[in-house]
Amino acid sequence: MKKAIFIFILAIVFLIPAFAQEDTEGCKDSPMFNRMPNTVIAGCSKNYDEFAIPTAQDKSETKEGTKTFIQYAYNNESGVPAPSYFQIVKNFENAVLKIGGKKIYYNKDAGLATFFTKSSGKDIWIVVMDMAGQNLGNFELTILEIEGMQQDINASDLLDTINKNGSITLYINFETGKSDIKSESQKTIDQVAEMLRSDHSLKISVEGHTDNAGTPIANKTLSENRAKSVMDALIIEGIDKTRLSYKGWGETKPLSDNNTENGKAKNRRVEIVKL
Structure with missing residues (x-):
């Protein structure tokens, strides 16, 4: 009996790291948005790149700029049900509206939402995509920052x-x-x-x-x-x-x-x- 209890306790000790989810090293949130509760960053990247931005059903515009990509995973061990994709989109929509932006496109079935705003002379596109269309609280955030119209004149x-x-x-x-x-x-x-x-x-x-x-x-x-x-x-x-x-x-x-x-x-x- 004591041996069984010891094995059970040992199993719990080894399971603790699995529950203590942490962000991927070197990754952090965008300063534009607050994090959804009970999520961790599973991956990220930032570079100058082109990106096809969904703007309507079966339509996109390819633009280039500084692209920030953040992949969020929901912590299923939190004990709280994962938010729906609709809830995630509303969270971003409210944040974008507060800074004078707007929603450009939303397709719940495809798990795609596109927003646009401006800041410090830059055009900023935000795309929120439901990861793998699973609607399990996991999503990908892409932010493309494009320098505004600039002129070098004399x-x-x-x-x-x-x-x-x-x-x-x-x-x-x-x-x-x-x-x-x-x-x-x-x-x-x-x-x-x-x-x-x-x-x-x-x-x-x-x-x-x-x-x-x-x-x-x-x-x-x-x-x-x-x-x-x-x-x-x-x-x-x-x-x-x-x-x-x-x-x-x-x-x-x-x-x-x-x-x-x-x-x-x-x-x-x-x-x-x-x-």
């Missing part, structure tokens, strides 16, 4: 372009849904001001454009406010306000297809038009 090139084409298209980063110019776009403002200082006869109209997210009225107001912010920034740079005017076109003059995020990004722009 005053001389700007002057040549506006004299040749009559306008310049600029991608100035603003706070989401606002007209506040982000600090990373100050270099662009500086170069436009330098262009105007190099030709004192040049007068311009600063014209704002948006994508089709939101209502037409709201977009027109936003585009006007953003155009005015750029004009005001040029006045601060010492440009005579009599040489400047502004206008907002809202979503009425798209450059690209508003049905894709890349198209929307191209449509969110400021144009400098020679008068």
Whole structure:
């Protein structure tokens, strides 16, 4: 009897490591999201890569950027039933909505959900996939970070372009849904001001454009406010306000297809038009 008890205790001792699940060494959560309860990281990777992002039924868009991959496994020894895939998706959806993002695609049967948001001038795609379609609390998280529209411009090139084409298209980063110019776009403002200082006869109209997210009225107001912010920034740079005017076109003059995020990004722009 005592021998049987000893064997039983010994078995428990050797089973303890199996219950004490830990994250794979070197792996950690994304700072964007809180971890689902009772999960551990079974694998991870981070590199610059391309990724096919599900955007609709049998449709995907292949994009490239910094790809973070995290594989989560549910700890079945927690004593708590595993969350459904629907519950996992809602957790991520709530987190994305709080930071101004949105859900792009959800297919419960296929175990796929895609979200999109922006942060620090980057387009961020999030894909949550039910691992092996088992609906057992195990899932894979892929985050693709794509640098926003960037321009390497100088005053001389700007002057040549506006004299040749009559306008310049600029991608100035603003706070989401606002007209506040982000600090990373100050270099662009500086170069436009330098262009105007190099030709004192040049007068311009600063014209704002948006994508089709939101209502037409709201977009027109936003585009006007953003155009005015750029004009005001040029006045601060010492440009005579009599040489400047502004206008907002809202979503009425798209450059690209508003049905894709890349198209929307191209449509969110400021144009400098020679008068």
